[in-house]
Amino acid sequence: MRAVIVANGPMAKPPLGTLVRRGGDLVVCVDGGAAHSLTLGLKPDVVVGDMDSIDPALRQHLMEEGVRMVEFPRRKDETDLELAVRYAVTEGATDLVLLGALGGRIDHTLANLMLLASPELEGVGARIVEGNQEVFLVREEAVIEGKPGDTVSLLPLTEDAAGIYTEGLEYPLRDGVLTFGAARGVSNVLLDPRARVRLKKGLLLVVHHHQERS
Known part of the structure; x- marks a missing residue:
């Protein structure tokens, strides 16, 4: 199963169309990444995170549309993106495309790149796509x-x-x-x-x- 995971980092340019096909089997939004997802024309299936960056009105709208909310406390050991990746893998995804994971805070960018080396992703195809660039392990x-x-x-x-x-x-x-x-x-x-x-x-x-x- 293929999952597109949309994080909340800045997107200077939309991902190259050949790198991200329109949609996937599962679209997982990372908190405020739900807004990016809609801009890209990807309908969220689930929003994962501590819900500190998603607009309350957007959250309410998505809930009314039947989008699942998986909420975590703000005080936690994992980043929201890490939790979203874990959710997708638990749901059976074997091919992950991560959007909005680069270009923001340097610590977040480095952590997101290192996330590709997580033991939880062994045997899972995972890549980060930003504009015309892609990164994989x-x-x-x-x-x-x-x-x-x-x-x-x-x-x-x-x-x-x-x-x-x-x-x-x-x-x-x-x-x-x-x-x-x-x-x-x-x-x-x-x-x-x-x-x-x-x-x-x-x-x-x-x-x-x-x-x-x-």
């Missing part, structure tokens, strides 16, 4: 799909990401090592519509900048 192997000329960065999320092999990128790695804190993996280039990355050790973030709409 590689634990063992992944395929990168786009257009030749797209920019692709590989960033280690652990001390070392080792045994890295790439196919279809301008600057190839063969049993390569990317070290946390070094920028070696930034700004590679997609050569083919499909590239492949695999690694033997560690975790790797893929940041894919799709070419702008013509």
Whole structure:
């Protein structure tokens, strides 16, 4: 099952249409992200969070429309987005698209990126989409799909990401090592519509900048 999770971070640009199909099996809004969801034409199925940022009138309207509200206390150990991701996975989602998760507070942005490495998401396809960019985690192997000329960065999320092999990128790695804190993996280039990355050790973030709409 596919879930679109709409967070409440600023959206400078709408997500690229090819990255987010209109709708999904489940649309989960993170508190005030419900407003973003409606702007994007996505009808919420559920709103998750402590309800401190959703407009009260919008909340009432959604409740009248039958949208479920899953409310949590403000004093808690998890972020609202983390709770929304957990909700979607518990409901059976195996493919997650997260919107509105970047571009706001730096601590929230970093926490949202690290959320991709949560053990709860092992075996679940999860990616963050912002405008023409998408970010996803590689634990063992992944395929990168786009257009030749797209920019692709590989960033280690652990001390070392080792045994890295790439196919279809301008600057190839063969049993390569990317070290946390070094920028070696930034700004590679997609050569083919499909590239492949695999690694033997560690975790790797893929940041894919799709070419702008013509």
